[in-house]
Amino acid sequence: GAGVSQSPSNKVTEKGKDVELRCDPISGHTALYWYRQSLGQGLEFLIYFQGNSAPDKSGLPSDRFSAERTGGSVSTLTIQRTQQEDSAVYLCASSRRQGANNEQFFGPGTRLTVL
């Protein structure tokens, strides 16, 4: 079956512009996660959804970042007034949230470059 897909794969934007990043989880996965991978750093948790609600959004760096999920499926991460420090690879993952280990399946990521 299809894996987690993300679009666009690459996004170059000017400082101050807004961007939207999209994630399509694996069909049937109820949980969806957003992480950020900056150059030379590990993955940084941003937010996760269970269904359409976000039990944990503690990782969002500032109020310029927001995310929503509709229909228990697609999610959009929005960054307003982008800054150069927002440049990173944004990774989405999904899981069934069943089983002992709750394995998260990752998408290929969106590489965001803010000029």
Add this chain to the structure above:
Amino acid sequence: GEDVEQSLFLSVREGDSSVINCTYTDSSSTYLYWYKQEPGAGLQLLTYIFSNMDMKQDQRLTVLLNKKDKHLSLRIADTQTGDSAIYFCAERPSYNTDKLIFGTGTRLQVFP
């Protein structure tokens, strides 16, 4: 706080064993994971261990967990060039959240 540390690089000869180490700070960790990231590919779960276990073996992979010292290791036996990748250690800090806390990743380079 929640913090996961790894060394940045490891270089091994093909056929030798590789040991990648990870330390974490959260004493309430529930599960610990090893993910692999190959160039141009997404993260792939390699293996995981529950926090009340000491060891888990899965073919060429052996995970050791020292909960007292908050130390996790991944041993890859008979390392192959195809094992060259970045390996991330991650922890799930509690049962109350599904988020994972990742380390910075260890780049494993295997040379002939």
